Amino acid sequence: MFYLQQHKKYQTEYQENLKILGSLSKLFSSSDSPFIYYRVAEKIFCDSFKANDLSRSDVAVDAKKDSLGIGLKTFLNGNGKSFQKVAEFNLSSLGDDPSPKKIAELRNVRIDFTEKAHGLNSSIYHCIVREANRFKIFEESMNKIDISGIGNIKKNKGSIHFDDGKDEYSFLLSKSTLAKRFTTKKIVHEFEVPILLNPLNELKDLLTNRDFSEDRKKKLRPNDLDINNNHLSTQVILPLYGSNKTVYSKSGLNQWNAGGRMRHPNEIYIPIPAKIHRLFPNFFPSRDKLFSLTFPDGEIVEASVCQQGSKALMTKSNKKLGNLFVHTSSSEISNFLEVAKKIDLLTGVAGSINETHIAEIVKLNPNYMGFRGALCEDKLVRNSGISQHSVNNIINLVNDLKQN
Numbered sequence: 001m002f003y004l005q006q007h008k009k010y011q012t013e014y015q016e017n018l019k020i021l022g023s024l025s026k027l028f029s030s031s032d033s034p035f036i037y038y039r040v041a042e043k044i045f046c047d048s049f050k051a052n053d054l055s056r057s058d059v060a061v062d063a064k065k066d067s068l069g070i071g072l073k074t075f076l077n078g079n080g081k082s083f084q085k086v087a088e089f090n091l092s093s094l095g096d097d098p099s100p101k102k103i104a105e106l107r108n109v110r111i112d113f114t115e116k117a118h119g120l121n122s123s124i125y126h127c128i129v130r131e132a133n134r135f136k137i138f139e140e141s142m143n144k145i146d147i148s149g150i151g152n153i154k155k156n157k158g159s160i161h162f163d164d165g166k167d168e169y170s171f172l173l174s175k176s177t178l179a180k181r182f183t184t185k186k187i188v189h190e191f192e193v194p195i196l197l198n199p200l201n202e203l204k205d206l207l208t209n210r211d212f213s214e215d216r217k218k219k220l221r222p223n224d225l226d227i228n229n230n231h232l233s234t235q236v237i238l239p240l241y242g243s244n245k246t247v248y249s250k251s252g253l254n255q256w257n258a259g260g261r262m263r264h265p266n267e268i269y270i271p272i273p274a275k276i277h278r279l280f281p282n283f284f285p286s287r288d289k290l291f292s293l294t295f296p297d298g299e300i301v302e303a304s305v306c307q308q309g310s311k312a313l314m315t316k317s318n319k320k321l322g323n324l325f326v327h328t329s330s331s332e333i334s335n336f337l338e339v340a341k342k343i344d345l346l347t348g349v350a351g352s353i354n355e356t357h358i359a360e361i362v363k364l365n366p367n368y369m370g371f372r373g374a375l376c377e378d379k380l381v382r383n384s385g386i387s388q389h390s391v392n393n394i395i396n397l398v399n400d401l402k403q404n
Contacts, residue, residue, distance in 0.1 A: 002065070003137055014049065015189075024203075033133075035130070036130075042062050045063060049065060052065070060115075061114055061118075069122070070125075082181070083180065085179050086180045109342045112335075125182070135190065137189045138188065139188055143166060149166070159172050240253060252268065265373040266320075301320050303316065322351070333349065334364050337366055348370055374394065
């Protein structure tokens with residue numbers, strides 16, 4: 001599925017890295033089965049196979065390599081038929097009496113969303129299975145739950161057990177976690193792991209006289225940014241609102257409404273809170289210095305940090321951020337709406353949409369459509385009066401398209 005298709009060099013690096021970590025097991029356990037912390041296993045996998053690390057992204061997989069999603073697991077083999085956690089839910093989304101069907105729907109939605117959001121064609125589980133002095137690698141497809149095949153339902157006070165004809169599942173009510181049974185018969189690779197009897201002494205011998213001053217000098221601090229390195233040392237998430245979570249009428253997303261000159265309807269900027277500059281002073285280039293900004297659809301544009309206090313992220317043209325359909329395809333919007341509807345959310349589409357977009361939006365069937373500039377008397381001046389004629393035209397157009 002994955003491991004055997006990778007270059008021999010990457011396989012060897014992965015195996016050696018796992019052996020090194022496994023050799024230190026006596027630091028954590030007295031067992032003869034090598035131990036490896038799951039977060040470390042995720043990092044070793046991504047580093048060894050040059051995969052994208054998605055483990056902190058709250059999605060169904062932990063890594064991505066090309067168009068394949070990979071869920072990473074590490075567990076003791078035992079009898080080769082163990083249950084392992086594959087999902088955790090917000091209990092409120094399941095209601096007071098969660099059913100296998102509802103659990104399955106939410107699990108399938110999570111897999112669908114993950115694959116669509118990250119451009120995945122399929123997903124698998126890659127498992128490091130631990131036995132006495134050995135690591136074994138096991139892989140299988142990450143299947144969605146076949147809702148039509150759900151059966152053998154067994155409920156008790158603390159859990160719900162069911163299968164779908166292919167896989168067995170157990171839902172733990174107290175923690176809202178879903179576990180899947182992994183039957184680890186078809187091992188794709190295995191190797192011995194020599195475990196050090198006293199790893200702490202080995203580390204002392206290795207590190208006691210080590211001069212760490214150079215390591216500290218070379219260490220990449222969280223607020224350092226190497227613009228030539230794709231693996232950034234940190235990331236920030238910018239809000240789309242101002243202070244006190246306020247969307248101001250003449251700045252930020254409504255920069256088009258500011259005074260002083262005629263502005264394009266799509267002119268907006270993303271606010272950069274002063275706190276971001278204090279915590280990560282070197283994250284952004286200096287004020288007015290152009291840099292490349294990549295949109296979700298892959299388009300790369302020039303952008304810069306602007307205004308007093310470097311409080312605004314803007315594109316060079318000032319208007320590239322303002323149109324939903326410029327950077328988001330209809331299929332992407334459709335996927336988003338589909339996922340939202342499956343979990344009973346109301347949906348809406350907005351973002352500089354006008355009459356030319358309505359036919360496509362009607363096909364997408366959101367609960368709401370949002371218009372502003374398209375309804376104004378002057379289409380290029382969003383703070384001009386609302387045109388009743390434009391309102392009627394859009395209403396009639398929507399109704400005609402829905403009837404057809």
